[in-house]
Amino acid sequence: MNIFSKPQAKWLGVALVAIALVGLPFALAAAGTAWVRITNLAILFVFLSLGLNIVVGFAGLLDLGYIAFYAVGAYVYALLASPHFNLHLPFWVILPIGALVACLFGVLLGAPTLKLRGDYLAIVTLGFGEIVRIFLNNLSQPVNITNGPQGISRIDPFSFGAFSFSQTETLFGLVFSGPIKYYYLLLALLLLVIVINLRLQHSRIGRAWEAVREDEIAARAMGINTTGIKLLAFAMGASFGGVAGGMFAAIQGFISPESFVLVESVMVLSMVVLGGMGNVWGVVLGAVLLSFVPELLRYTVEPVQKSLFGRTIIEPEVIRMLLFGLALVLMMLYRPAGLLPSAVRKRELAQPKRSAQ
Amino acid sequence: MDIFLQQIINGLTLGSVYAVVALGYTMVYGIIQLINFAHGEVVMIGAMVAFSVITALAGTALPPVLIVLAGVLAAVPVCMLVGYAMERIAYRPLRGAPRLAPLITAIGISIILQHVALLVWSRNPLAFPQIIPLVSFDVGGAIITGVQIAIILTSVLMMVGLTLMVYRTKLGIAMRATSQNPQIAGLMGIDIDRIIAFTFIVGAALGAVAGVMVGTYYGVAHYTMGSLLGLKAFSAAVLGGIGNLAGAMLGGILLGIVEALGAGYIGDLTNNVFGSNYQDVFAFLVLIAVLVFRPSGLLGERVGDRA
Numbered sequence: 001m002n003i004f005s006k007p008q009a010k011w012l013g014v015a016l017v018a019i020a021l022v023g024l025p026f027a028l029a030a031a032g033t034a035w036v037r038i039t040n041l042a043i044l045f046v047f048l049s050l051g052l053n054i055v056v057g058f059a060g061l062l063d064l065g066y067i068a069f070y071a072v073g074a075y076v077y078a079l080l081a082s083p084h085f086n087l088h089l090p091f092w093v094i095l096p097i098g099a100l101v102a103c104l105f106g107v108l109l110g111a112p113t114l115k116l117r118g119d120y121l122a123i124v125t126l127g128f129g130e131i132v133r134i135f136l137n138n139l140s141q142p143v144n145i146t147n148g149p150q151g152i153s154r155i156d157p158f159s160f161g162a163f164s165f166s167q168t169e170t171l172f173g174l175v176f177s178g179p180i181k182y183y184y185l186l187l188a189l190l191l192l193v194i195v196i197n198l199r200l201q202h203s204r205i206g207r208a209w210e211a212v213r214e215d216e217i218a219a220r221a222m223g224i225n226t227t228g229i230k231l232l233a234f235a236m237g238a239s240f241g242g243v244a245g246g247m248f249a250a251i252q253g254f255i256s257p258e259s260f261v262l263v264e265s266v267m268v269l270s271m272v273v274l275g276g277m278g279n280v281w282g283v284v285l286g287a288v289l290l291s292f293v294p295e296l297l298r299y300t301v302e303p304v305q306k307s308l309f310g311r312t313i314i315e316p317e318v319i320r321m322l323l324f325g326l327a328l329v330l331m332m333l334y335r336p337a338g339l340l341p342s343a344v345r346k347r348e349l350a351q352p353k354r355s356a357q
Numbered sequence: 358m359d360i361f362l363q364q365i366i367n368g369l370t371l372g373s374v375y376a377v378v379a380l381g382y383t384m385v386y387g388i389i390q391l392i393n394f395a396h397g398e399v400v401m402i403g404a405m406v407a408f409s410v411i412t413a414l415a416g417t418a419l420p421p422v423l424i425v426l427a428g429v430l431a432a433v434p435v436c437m438l439v440g441y442a443m444e445r446i447a448y449r450p451l452r453g454a455p456r457l458a459p460l461i462t463a464i465g466i467s468i469i470l471q472h473v474a475l476l477v478w479s480r481n482p483l484a485f486p487q488i489i490p491l492v493s494f495d496v497g498g499a500i501i502t503g504v505q506i507a508i509i510l511t512s513v514l515m516m517v518g519l520t521l522m523v524y525r526t527k528l529g530i531a532m533r534a535t536s537q538n539p540q541i542a543g544l545m546g547i548d549i550d551r552i553i554a555f556t557f558i559v560g561a562a563l564g565a566v567a568g569v570m571v572g573t574y575y576g577v578a579h580y581t582m583g584s585l586l587g588l589k590a591f592s593a594a595v596l597g598g599i600g601n602l603a604g605a606m607l608g609g610i611l612l613g614i615v616e617a618l619g620a621g622y623i624g625d626l627t628n629n630v631f632g633s634n635y636q637d638v639f640a641f642l643v644l645i646a647v648l649v650f651r652p653s654g655l656l657g658e659r660v661g662d663r664a
Contacts, residue, residue, distance in 0.1 A: 056457075060457065062457055062460055062461075064464070112645065112648065112649040113645070113648055113649075116648055116652055119391075119392045119456065119460060120595070120648055120652070122392070122460055123392060123588070123591055123592075123595075123644070124641075124644065124645060124648060126588060127588060127592070127640070127641035127644055127645070128641070130585070130588070130637065130641065131638055131641050134634075134635065134637055134638055135638075137634075138631075138634050138635065262584065263468075266464060266468060269461070269464070270465075273461055277457075314476065318472050318475055318476060321468055321471075321472045322468075322469060322472050322473075324465075324468055325465045325466070325467075325468035325469035325472065326465065326469065327465070328461050328462060328464055328465025328468070329446070329447055329462045329465035329466060329469070331461075332447075332451065332454075332458045332459075332461050332462045332465070333447075333450055333451070333462065336454065336458055
């Protein structure tokens with residue numbers, strides 16, 4: 001603690017973390033390119049969690065259909081940059097469009113429901129997530145828009161002119177494979193998103209969200225347009241989801257409605273809750289943990305079971321889901337503020353409201 | 358065959374199942390203002406347990422009605438236990454915590470129940486053994502099957518029973534008092550914790566029977582069947598006015614009919630642009646429409662808008 005109070009030491013720490021992050025993909029690539037891909041997906045989940053954190057953590061609105069915005073972003077990208085409609089727009093054009101469309105969906109969903117109590121919102125968003133998925137699954141007739149359950153494949157990767165993010169290049173004797181290039185892009189964007197989130201939290205808007213979350217009536221009495229500010233949180237969260245979805249589509253090169261099921265929404269929510277609702281660094285931690293631990297389990301649980309019993313008794317997928325469920329319940333019961341609680345949450349949860357309901 | 362009448366009959370059948378499940382949501386909501394997200398999973402567990410018992414007994418010479426009854430009798434206590442455990446572990450410690458907390462544990466519990474069911478019964482759907490002879494009657498050009506009649510009758514019976522319990526017994530009075538004002542009810546000598554636990558148990562028992570009914574109707578039970586059913590039943594409860602028993606029944610039946618008619622006619626109405634594969638969307642559209650135009654539901658009292 002004392003060491004870090006010195007500014008030089010703090011910068012040293014930041015520099016060390018930066019070097020570690022820059023070197024990470026090469027270390028991972030040594031273990032297998034799969035791990036670089038897993039890391040990229042983990043970063044996407046950090047994006048998503050940060051987006052959901054705006055809605056759930058900052059503004060205190062439970063959104064259970066968050067993955068729908070991710071789906072919208074992904075499909076916007078896929079439709080505008082794939083042979084499906086024979087459109088190949090550059091990614092810097094599509095990502096903002098995706099963000100905008102997702103934002104629009106957020107407003108459409110939020111406008112009628114945000115006047116209501118929080119728990120209604122939870123259910124309506126859950127329903128919305130399902131509706132989006134049902135439409136993605138079925139909008140292949142009579143006009144083939146989404147290509148139904150088969151999904152859309154051969155989606156363009158990100159590229160600047162001749163520089164494509166999917167090709168392998170060698171620079172200064174180092175091999176930069178596609179996933180490694182994406183890693184650096186994602187890392188840069190992640191830094192940007194984290195900075196935006198940190199700035200948002202302490203801005204006028206961020207304080208308004210906090211006020212609405214803590215006591216809506218009091219916030220309204222203070223002159224905050226509560227519906228408007230909630231809608232803003234919703235729209236912002238949605239557009240983060242949209243951008244993340246677009247990147248997901250480009251990195252994977254293939255998307256289908258399968259990737260956007262309710263479980264994914266719950267997973268992102270678990271990440272936010274585990275890390276600490278409302279705390280940006282907590283959410284990052286939660287997302288990283290819940291992205292990597294299941295992968296580690298996949299590589300350990302199955303061989304262990306095979307060697308012990310000769311067959312897989314519990315699939316890693318099931319263990320993963322049980323883990324998410326347990327994380328949600330146990331965190332709420334024993335550490336409701338998350339692993340890294342935000343200061344306000346800590347205070348709030350230390351003195352629960354007196355209503356005995 | 359008269360399509361309209363047929364869809365009404367199908368809607369009534371499904372609607373009465375929704376109504377019974379919706380009662381579980383509405384009772385819990387009425388008493389502690391909590392959306393019990395995991396209620397759908399209780400229904401699923403009920404169906405799975407009953408199916409296991411029914412499949413095990415299918416080879417014996419017992420009459421089919423007795424076999425199904427045995428399934429129900431096995432499912433109800435299991436679900437009661439699940440309901441009680443859920444309340445004790447996930448909700449009671451969080452009474453008085455911020456609203457978000459019990460909602461999140463509810464989601465956690467529902468995931469856990471789903472995957473425990475997956476572990477116990479595997480990924481494959483359980484099929485209902487062919488033990489019930491197919492009986493059907495012709496009603497004005499439409500067909501109603503024996504199973505449909507049984508489902509509707511059972512639902513009505515349970516609704517009447519529940520209404521009598523809530524309005525005629527001492528326990529019911531205690532439940533209503535707790536839902537109106539827990540503190541005062543406590544001062545009047547009512548053991549609130551027990552009443553709340555009891556509410557969960559009754560809701561779970563209803564859910565178990567509903568699970569058996571819906572499983573018998575569709576002929577399959579699957580570990581994921583609970584979430585969509587629960588969502589629809591919740592929509593039904595909101596449609597009728599959440600916290601209101603008569604509302605849940607009305608909402609359930611209305612939703613069933615809307616869904617059946619919607620699925621039956623959407624193709625004709627939209628020139629086959631949309632087909633019956635959009636059936637599941639109707640419940641949500643109804644839910645959103647109700648929340649926009651009449652958040653208190655058809656029979657409900659005004660809902661406060663505190664977050």
